[in-house]
Amino acid sequence: MNAAALAAVAAIVLVAVASALVGAYGVRRRSTSDFLVASRTSGTAAHAGAISGEYLSAASFLGIAGLVLKDGVDALWYPVGFTAGYLALLLFIAAPLRRSGAYTPSDFAEARLGSAQVRRVCTVFVLVVGWLYVLPQLQGAGLTIATVTGLPQWVGVVAAGVVIAVTVAFGGLRAITLVQAFQYWLKLTALAIPAVIALMFFLGNDKTFDRPAPPSFSQATTVDVTTDVVLRTDGPLSLRAVGEVDGTAVDGPVTWQAGTHTVESGTRLDFDAGAPVPVVEGAPVQDAGWLTPFADGNSHGLLAVYSLILATFLGTMGLPHVLGRFYTNPDGRAARRSAVVALGMLGAFYLLVTLLGALSRLYTPQLLVSGETDAAVLLLPTAVLGNGWAGTILGGVVAAGAWSAFLSTSSGLLSSVAGVLSTDVLRGRLRDVRITTLLAGSVPILLALLVTRLDFTESVALVFAVAASTFCPLLVLGVWWRGLTARGATWGMLAGGIAALGAVSASLAGAASTGLLGTLLHRPAVVSVPLAFLTMILVSRGTRRERPADADQLLLRLHAPERLGLSADTAEDGPARFRD
């Protein structure tokens, strides 16, 4: 292990240990410290920091820069959608859900519709969404460890999984506002420093994006291809290759003509300084196209982007860890204020990530060849500053920031999943919540070891599509429409959820990758979300007689000013649904 690797590992261990310590300390002091935060004037900033800290995951920290590196302007849709999703959450359901006292979609469904069956369906989807969302976080940890130390990916996956499961089991990191807020600032710093330095280097020389040419290697570069990849080049390109290219074994100089070339895993490619960079198939080859939306006439690009916007816009409100975090604010007014600050913080973060992605096209173009674009943020420091002490330290800071992104998001998700597991699935059969948490953590660890890695942002977008097709209709109709019935909600969630999950699985299995069908399978939200809403409305209409007798009253409580404390609240009201 070289100095850079050691520095990065030291920084990562420091973050993990610090989080675990503060987490363990926070268990004993939780109520006091959260109370202190809430009572201070700085409460808004701390809460906003906590919201942002928990929300910004591997997909945001590593993934967006990677997609910007590859797809350019088109990748902007992800961060725009992620922030807009927060706005949708705020506008549609934040205040009413707060009044309902329900912290999870399952709680809400049972309270609003009075049906254990709806709760069970919700539980299944909370588990699916939670586990699928932790998956890319763990894979991100694997990629980070592999990139900075050269160890195999599974080391990072297992290490991150164990650290997260143990931290949540023994600490309950999620409940501690200050830790999450700290993680936000750590992530922001870890991006801001390399971004500023790289920007200064960029402005100090004559590099530019604005040209109808592919990016080029600034120095002689060796790329080890670790997964099979199809590369496109738009002119003749001379290189040396050892391994298998276009189906034949090669060992020595080759010249590629314009077009696509298949490179098998295990092949080593050597490029000279100044050589144009071949780009993974499907991404814009030339810099000018990279700067222009849909430049390469992406078929059904419009539909794909609409679908993505719909998924991120409506999916955010269904993510288990996002909803919970919203409630640590002392009251509705504070919740709204912290949402504004949080959106500012998210915006700042995403601008930095986008900038880093753009700069990485100049400094780490070899990632376009290996397809490992998600590693862009991690490699940028040493690519800009070299392997000296400055690059080493900066690399360590970035690795620690990435690690903090996995930790904060995964611990929030894992405690939601563990909570649902112990109350709904195991029903107290496993008395010890800690064992349940370790159990909940082992599922995504296994998944991460077995499942092929997608681009992080892509896999997160799939989870958003599932959340948007299940919880979003439940929450929005539950809050705004008195006609919703338990059976309507159940069938709607099943229809949307199965459509979204099925489409994504089919797409991953390689059912159809092009054309209208391929686009829809890859980005199902544009179909599955309306399907879920429609099913929910139609079945509810059909089962009108099963409408909860107290629907009007429940809805009123969701929209009435907070803490009315009316007489109907008290004992004669029957079950304590929607406590005040």
Place this chain on the structure above:
Amino acid sequence: MASRPSRSGGLVERIVSNATLNERPAPTYEDVQRSAAFTDLKRRLRRFVFPMSAGFLLWYLAYVVLASYAPGFMATRVAGSHITVGLLLGLGQFVTTFVITQIYVRYAERTLDPRARDIRRHVEKARR
């Protein structure tokens, strides 16, 4: 509802003029729900949330439409720099999200909160 609230009356008077709230010692949820003040509050919230969401969803979709059907316009350089109109509009999406949130918070604090407070104050007074 026993009597229609007078249109000119203030918020609190309108609830007071709603007989159902006054006749009983403690108002129930149904009473509040029927009160003009609450109806007004709900309408104001709905009138803000739905058009605003529709508006900004349209603005996002408009960007995508422009990008697909007017790529020339989106690729236009701004003031001879590297920055294209498309890039500026893309970054503008962040700004709009932020601005809309701020408008919502201001609307809630100036328009919704005082009305909700009035209703609460009145209900609490009636319970005593």
